[in-house]
Amino acid sequence: MHYQQNSFTELFKELYRRIFQRNPIIVLIAGLCPVLAISTTVSNAFSMSIIVLCVLLLSDVTIRLVRQFFKIELMYFLHVLILSFYVTIVDLFLKGFYIEISNNLGIFIPLIAVNCLFFEQYENSRKQPSFLLSLFSAIGSGIGFALIMIFVSFLRELLGSGKVFEVTVFSKPPAIFSLAPGGFIVIGFITAFIAYIGKRFNRDDK
Amino acid sequence: MINNSLHPLTLFFNAFFLNNLIFIQIIGLCSFFKITHNLKNAAHHGLIVIVNTFLATLMAWVIFYELLTPINAQYMQIIVFVFLAIFIAKIEELLLVKYSIRLYGLIGKNISIIMVNCAVVAAVFLSIDSRLSLVNTIIYSAGVAIGYYIAIILFAILREKVSIAPVPDSFKGIPIDFILAGLISITFIGFKSILGL
Amino acid sequence: MNINEIRKVFDLASRFAIVAAVFTALLLVFYSVIDPVRQNNVKRIMERKYSEVLPRSLHYEEKHIGNKTYIAGYDKNNYPTGKIVLVNTSSINDRLDLLVSVGEENKITGVAVIKQNKIYDILDRSDIDAYFRQFTGKSLYDLKLQDGGNDIKPVRGALSLSDIYFTAIKKGLEDVEVINALSTK
Numbered sequence: 001m002h003y004q005q006n007s008f009t010e011l012f013k014e015l016y017r018r019i020f021q022r023n024p025i026i027v028l029i030a031g032l033c034p035v036l037a038i039s040t041t042v043s044n045a046f047s048m049s050i051i052v053l054c055v056l057l058l059s060d061v062t063i064r065l066v067r068q069f070f071k072i073e074l075m076y077f078l079h080v081l082i083l084s085f086y087v088t089i090v091d092l093f094l095k096g097f098y099i100e101i102s103n104n105l106g107i108f109i110p111l112i113a114v115n116c117l118f119f120e121q122y123e124n125s126r127k128q129p130s131f132l133l134s135l136f137s138a139i140g141s142g143i144g145f146a147l148i149m150i151f152v153s154f155l156r157e158l159l160g161s162g163k164v165f166e167v168t169v170f171s172k173p174p175a176i177f178s179l180a181p182g183g184f185i186v187i188g189f190i191t192a193f194i195a196y197i198g199k200r201f202n203r204d205d206k
Numbered sequence: 207m208i209n210n211s212l213h214p215l216t217l218f219f220n221a222f223f224l225n226n227l228i229f230i231q232i233i234g235l236c237s238f239f240k241i242t243h244n245l246k247n248a249a250h251h252g253l254i255v256i257v258n259t260f261l262a263t264l265m266a267w268v269i270f271y272e273l274l275t276p277i278n279a280q281y282m283q284i285i286v287f288v289f290l291a292i293f294i295a296k297i298e299e300l301l302l303v304k305y306s307i308r309l310y311g312l313i314g315k316n317i318s319i320i321m322v323n324c325a326v327v328a329a330v331f332l333s334i335d336s337r338l339s340l341v342n343t344i345i346y347s348a349g350v351a352i353g354y355y356i357a358i359i360l361f362a363i364l365r366e367k368v369s370i371a372p373v374p375d376s377f378k379g380i381p382i383d384f385i386l387a388g389l390i391s392i393t394f395i396g397f398k399s400i401l402g403l
Numbered sequence: 404m405n406i407n408e409i410r411k412v413f414d415l416a417s418r419f420a421i422v423a424a425v426f427t428a429l430l431l432v433f434y435s436v437i438d439p440v441r442q443n444n445v446k447r448i449m450e451r452k453y454s455e456v457l458p459r460s461l462h463y464e465e466k467h468i469g470n471k472t473y474i475a476g477y478d479k480n481n482y483p484t485g486k487i488v489l490v491n492t493s494s495i496n497d498r499l500d501l502l503v504s505v506g507e508e509n510k511i512t513g514v515a516v517i518k519q520n521k522i523y524d525i526l527d528r529s530d531i532d533a534y535f536r537q538f539t540g541k542s543l544y545d546l547k548l549q550d551g552g553n554d555i556k557p558v559r560g561a562l563s564l565s566d567i568y569f570t571a572i573k574k575g576l577e578d579v580e581v582i583n584a585l586s587t588k
Binding site for chain 1: 229230231232233234235236239281282283284285288289291292323324327328331332335374375376377379380381382383384385387388389391392394395
């Protein structure tokens with residue numbers, strides 16, 4: 001392991017890049033399964049984002065430490081092993097202390113172990129020799145994921161059940177937004193909106 | 207609710223239509239959006255998913271009840287099952303390379319995408335956690351896989367039609383595909399509410 | 404496959420096996436620490452739910468008879484107050500667990516939900532509680548008369564969910580009948 005001097009601006013530029021320009025969900029369409037399925041309520045989305053962030057950080061650090069003993073052929077298996085290990089720890093931890101969250105998230109905790117988002121991050125960090133830069137990239141992915149999740153779940157909860165933070169806004173809400181199709185439609189509109197903003201900025205630059 | 211007391215046909219129908227993996231439970235989207243650009247790719251990918259799911263759930267059931275439960279190590283299930291899915295895919299790839307290069311050229315690329323297919327692993331977890339018997343697991347996994355196959359074929363066909371339709375500029379490409387998936391999902395949910403369970 | 408290839412494969416596999424063994428050992432340690440905590444938590448939550456459905460009981464004991472399990476409640480004189488059965492239709496993504504408790508003469512004293520599908524969290528808790536309160540004092544015979552009657556009003560805005568609850572409560576009462584039959588043999 002060799003150390004590189006990374007200035008703060010470089011680190012934060014990487015963070016910014018991860019959240020906004022290469023957002024794992026909107027731009028790279030990785031790790032989409034939990035976003036659509038968990039974002040029915042804001043509290044679910046919040047718990048999921050925290051879990052994803054923790055697993056990203058822990059597994060990135062662990063893989064960096066263990067990677068040096070392995071050659072390239074077994075790299076994929078190593079990634080899977082470490083990721084499933086941390087997912088199992090999270091699963092046992094939630095079942096022990098926060099069983100409500102475990103019931104709400106259901107099958108999506110074991111499914112974190114095959115989520116494309118993490119493998120994309122590991123590939124990125126394998127090509128990246130600097131430790132801090134890949135760490136910040138992981139934090140950026142996690143924060144990007146969290147932002148999208150919380151935003152989508154806020155819209156879905158508001159439109160689908162009329163209640164946000166226990167304050168009733170609508171009295172007869174279209175419940176379709178709390179079910180499966182609502183996730184697709186909300187994400188579709190968000191992606192379209194982001195594409196529209198991107199086009200506006202590009203046109204202004206010219 | 208999926209449990210052992212359901213009639214096999216009800217279980218099958220539940221697995222492939224009423225609790226469709228993609229449109230109702232929203233599992234397995236990672237490869238869903240990447241593979242449905244092309245109908246031929248989608249069909250090959252779907253067939254591989256069916257075979258993989260069948261093998262994976264069968265072996266997972268055997269491993270869980272004969273190996274993990276007697277030594278009280280059920281917490282190892284996540285690691286063991288994910289590795290099982292990967293090994294099956296890897297062995298398939300090796301066999302294809304060794305015995306039929308032509309077939310590998312046709313469908314081999316789709317196997318490497320499948321290495322982390324959410325659908326295979328999800329079928330395994332769903333059937334093991336519902337504590338189904340062996341026969342019910344086979345039926346359930348077949349239903350899940352066929353539901354996934356029908357879903358991606360359907361979506362591939364519709365996506366092709368939508369890509370040549372007049373769509374506003376910001377919606378071209380991915381956003382309109384999401385909304386299309388949402389509309390299909392609404393019809394599935396409608397059927398689910400009518401047919402119960 | 405010559406000896407060099409075999410040696411290379413063996414080297415890779417042994418390295419991987421060592422790392423896998425290390426992580427498995429860590430997982431074993433973690434599991435043995437956290438499982439007792441989980442069982443304690445589950446027991447605490449369940450005792451709270453038991454006292455909701457079968458009040459005036461001091462402690463609860465789990466009993467097995469035949470292949471059925473039920474919870475018997477005892478008051479401070481160790482006199483049995485009633486039975487609680489768990490109607491269990493859960494899988495990992497689809498959940499409904501109900502507690503149905505009966506007192507003397509096999510009439511319902513309380514119904515409570517332990518786990519339910521997150522879809523139904525949209526509904527008001529108070530509506531569901533009001534629905535369950537309609538069941539107190541009813542026996543299996545009364546519920547069988549209901550098939551077709553509308554003495555019990557369903558939850559507002561959730562007809563299918565009310566049906567599911569109704570079927571589950573009836574199944575609970577049928578389980579109690581089986582338990583009673585087995586214990587008098």
